[in-house]
Amino acid sequence: MLSRVLVALILLAGVSASPVAALDSKKIFQLNEERVFQIRVLNRETGKKSSIGSGFIVGDGSQMATNYHVIGQVILEPDVFYISYVGKNGREGELKLIGLDVAHDLALLRADEPIGEAIRMSPLPPRGAPIFAMGNPLDLGLSIAVGTNGGLLNQTDDSRILFSGSLNPGMSGGPTFNDQGEAIGINVATARNDISFIVPSRFLSDLIERATGGFSDSGDLKLEVARQVLAYETSYIEQLLANDWPDLDLRQFRLPGAISPTVRCWDNSAKLSAIARYKRYQIRCTNQNHVYLDEDNKFVGRLVYEYYWLESDELNAIQFYNLYQNLNKDQIESKVDRDIVSNFSCETWFIDVSGQEMKSNLCRREYVEYQGMSDVLFTAALTGHKNRGFFITLTMTGVDYASTLPLIQRFLEHSEWLP
Amino acid sequence: MAALILEISTRGLHRYQPLESEVTTIGRALDNDIILSDPTVAPHHLKIIRYGDDSVEIVNLAEVNPTRINKQKQASLVTGELPVNLEIGRVQARLLSRDYAVPPTRQLAGGNSPGHLFGHSYWTVILVLACLVIGGLEFYLNAYNSFKWSDLLKYVLRETVLTIGLFVIGLSILERLLVNRWEIRQMVTSISLVYLLYYFLAYLFEALDYLFSAGWPSTQFRFGWYLTLLPCAIALYLIHISHLKKSKSFVLAILIASPIAVPSIMQSSELRALLDDFSSSAKYQNSLSSLNLHLQERVSIETFIEQAQQLEAGEYAD
Numbered sequence: 001m002l003s004r005v006l007v008a009l010i011l012l013a014g015v016s017a018s019p020v021a022a023l024d025s026k027k028i029f030q031l032n033e034e035r036v037f038q039i040r041v042l043n044r045e046t047g048k049k050s051s052i053g054s055g056f057i058v059g060d061g062s063q064m065a066t067n068y069h070v071i072g073q074v075i076l077e078p079d080v081f082y083i084s085y086v087g088k089n090g091r092e093g094e095l096k097l098i099g100l101d102v103a104h105d106l107a108l109l110r111a112d113e114p115i116g117e118a119i120r121m122s123p124l125p126p127r128g129a130p131i132f133a134m135g136n137p138l139d140l141g142l143s144i145a146v147g148t149n150g151g152l153l154n155q156t157d158d159s160r161i162l163f164s165g166s167l168n169p170g171m172s173g174g175p176t177f178n179d180q181g182e183a184i185g186i187n188v189a190t191a192r193n194d195i196s197f198i199v200p201s202r203f204l205s206d207l208i209e210r211a212t213g214g215f216s217d218s219g220d221l222k223l224e225v226a227r228q229v230l231a232y233e234t235s236y237i238e239q240l241l242a243n244d245w246p247d248l249d250l251r252q253f254r255l256p257g258a259i260s261p262t263v264r265c266w267d268n269s270a271k272l273s274a275i276a277r278y279k280r281y282q283i284r285c286t287n288q289n290h291v292y293l294d295e296d297n298k299f300v301g302r303l304v305y306e307y308y309w310l311e312s313d314e315l316n317a318i319q320f321y322n323l324y325q326n327l328n329k330d331q332i333e334s335k336v337d338r339d340i341v342s343n344f345s346c347e348t349w350f351i352d353v354s355g356q357e358m359k360s361n362l363c364r365r366e367y368v369e370y371q372g373m374s375d376v377l378f379t380a381a382l383t384g385h386k387n388r389g390f391f392i393t394l395t396m397t398g399v400d401y402a403s404t405l406p407l408i409q410r411f412l413e414h415s416e417w418l419p
Numbered sequence: 420m421a422a423l424i425l426e427i428s429t430r431g432l433h434r435y436q437p438l439e440s441e442v443t444t445i446g447r448a449l450d451n452d453i454i455l456s457d458p459t460v461a462p463h464h465l466k467i468i469r470y471g472d473d474s475v476e477i478v479n480l481a482e483v484n485p486t487r488i489n490k491q492k493q494a495s496l497v498t499g500e501l502p503v504n505l506e507i508g509r510v511q512a513r514l515l516s517r518d519y520a521v522p523p524t525r526q527l528a529g530g531n532s533p534g535h536l537f538g539h540s541y542w543t544v545i546l547v548l549a550c551l552v553i554g555g556l557e558f559y560l561n562a563y564n565s566f567k568w569s570d571l572l573k574y575v576l577r578e579t580v581l582t583i584g585l586f587v588i589g590l591s592i593l594e595r596l597l598v599n600r601w602e603i604r605q606m607v608t609s610i611s612l613v614y615l616l617y618y619f620l621a622y623l624f625e626a627l628d629y630l631f632s633a634g635w636p637s638t639q640f641r642f643g644w645y646l647t648l649l650p651c652a653i654a655l656y657l658i659h660i661s662h663l664k665k666s667k668s669f670v671l672a673i674l675i676a677s678p679i680a681v682p683s684i685m686q687s688s689e690l691r692a693l694l695d696d697f698s699s700s701a702k703y704q705n706s707l708s709s710l711n712l713h714l715q716e717r718v719s720i721e722t723f724i725e726q727a728q729q730l731e732a733g734e735y736a737d
Contacts, residue, residue: 273564275564275565276563276564276565277562277563277564277565278563315563317709318560318709319559319560319561319562319563320709321707321708321709322560322561322563323561323563324707325705325706325707328705328707329705331700331701332701334699335699336699337697337699338696338697338735338736338737341699341733342732342733342734342735342736343696343697343698343733343734343735343736344698344700344701344702344703344733345730345731345732345733345734346701346702346703346704347726347727347730348632348633348703348704348715349715349718349723349726349727350632350713350715350716350717350718351717351718351719351720351723352717352718352719352720353720357711357717359632359704359707359713360723361701361703361704361705362727362730363701363703364730364732364733365701365733366732366733366735368735374732374733377701377703379703379705381705381707383707383708383711384711386709389707401730401732402728405724405727405728406724408724408727409720409721409724412720412723413720
């Protein structure tokens with residue numbers, strides 16, 4: 001008898017310890033179709049959609065999560081646009097912005113009354129596990145995309161999950177489920193076929209916890225956006241400075257390599273003509289964790305540094321310097337106008353770097369709408385060598401100017417001339 | 420009875436007609452003593468009667484476009500004072516006495532002195548050759564790939580010969596229209612001089628950019644060249660080669676320089692920045708020089724960082 005009881009207990013224990021039966025995409029869709037909505041940004045005058053995305057119920061049932069970039073237009077022109085949701089059977093209502101996490105592209109919205117049952121959130125399942133992204137692709141109605149979890153991407157500062165599935169425009173802000181129907185993240189972006197990105201749900205949980213009652217006006221919103229971006233970027237630069245920087249040798253200079261897991265360095269040497277009388281080597285390093293700012297500015301938080309080495313035994317000094325000067329003209333890649341940023345302010349120095357003289361320029365420009373945010377461009381070109389040239393270009397966008405100086409200093413101090 | 424001369428001016432060119440008979444008729448009809456083929460001139464426009472007391476009577480005969488005598492419409496004028504200005508339709512004329520003083524003789528540019536740039540054609544050849552050398556040198560100093568003589572020849576033909584040639588042709592035609600003369604040799608000499616001067620100054624001011632670690636020398640040069648030096652060079656040509664009056668020369672110089680200067684200035688980033696007040700590009704000192712002559716001192720990284728903290732914020736455009 002005892003042995004039968006023991007066997008029964010062992011069996012029960014076995015049942016209770018085994019995973020809950022996995023749900024398929026059909027079941028997940030059915031469970032959540034009334035909890036996932038289309039998020040619309042509408043013009044107050046025309047009542048027509050200006051942009052669309054997806055969102056889902058979280059928190060106390062009256063809150064809805066989406067991407068910041070879905071409702072970014074409202075930040076710029078809150079008097080012109082407002083946010084609304086549309087659900088199954090045409091259920092709709094207006095939403096108010098109550099929380100932002102600009103760095104992770106999240107926004108928290110609130111309806112005037114409860115909308116439904118909140119979706120439960122869960123940590124990331126193991127790599128390779130099936131995950132399901134829901135949303136409203138291309139304004140065609142709610143759908144679900146099946147894919148697998150590719151894991152947290154350290155090159156995005158752990159702020160993105162790789163989703164090996166297909167996300168399409170309009171699905172941004174929708175939930176990504178595990179096979180238990182729990183949200184493990186929020187759809188955010190796609191690179192190309194079946195390479196998409198999800199924001200981990202922990203950032204959304206943090207946002208729900210710290211959400212405020214809302215924002216009083218557009219100035220308030222922009223201040224908050226600027227504050228968050230600057231806080232993120234300053235912390236990012238501090239992380240960069242705290243890292244051990246690997247060396248990278250480029251001919252006669254030892255330089256900082258990829259200074260963070262978020263940075264990737266590529267050989268960017270231009271293919272030269274077979275009859276070129278010089279050699280040119282170029283390495284370009286960029287980070288991957290760009291921050292969406294708004295409809296006009298698109299992305300900030302871009303860190304790019306490039307190294308160019310130029311040498312020739314065939315060109316005379318004047319020929320060499322004509323070529324060298326023509327190459328020394330990098331700019332920040334962005335399409336901006338006077339409504340977005342100020343003009344650049346630049347100054348020139350001749351700096352001693354590892355016993356070598358470098359003609360350096362430091363430029364900054366300020367954002368019109370976002371107080372304290374700047375774009376910074378630094379260049380340093382080796383001088384005094386007849387047929388050897390080298391220059392560094394370092395650019396950063398959407399940063400606190402003062403916070404970039406220690407980074408530039410470390411770059412220069414890390415650079416070593418190899419005789 | 421003193422002899423009279425009728426000076427008829429057409430497009431800056433004067434024609435002189437002695438009035439020897441007692442009565443001279445002027446008009447478009449072929450039975451006149453002096454025939455003016457201008458359509459604004461009447462068939463019988465006026466007649467000039469000479470008297471024994473050295474006075475002269477001018478009688479208007481035209482109903483359409485009547486003769487203006489000394490800038491006034493009047494049927495006739497008897498006068499002993501010369502010169503008398505006449506407007507016959509749109510033809511300008513003056514009645515002069517034979518002893519009317521002519522302006523002093525203007526010396527040919529360079530005279531016949533072989534040492535003067537405009538004095539002998541070998542100077543023209545030397546200057547043109549210098550331009551070709553400068554054009555070739557420019558190609559050579561920017562030839563980063565393997566050097567080919569055929570490429571150099573093409574470049575010099577396109578950049579130097581064509582540039583100088585077009586200016587010579589264009590400005591010579593203009594000169595012909597203005598003063599009814601061809602001054603091809605002087606024109607080639609002058610344009611070659613201007614071409615050389617431009618290159619010399621452009622390189623000089625570029626070197627100054629590096630010396631001062633600033634962009635103002637080149638900017639000042641570009642504006643100064645198109646707004647001052649080029650019009651002045653043209654005016655000097657018009658005064659000394661074409662022998663036009665100074666005031667007229669400067670006005671013409673501005674008009675001639677404008678089609679060259681205006682597009683060049685309008686395309687300059689400095690003017691666009693002035694007009695638009697906004698640029699998305701950072702205007703930093705990217706000039707580099709093999710001589711590496713600069714007035715700014717070399718600083719340590721720490722000093723640079725210290726000074727960089729004071730870098731002023733960018734100015735917002737209006």
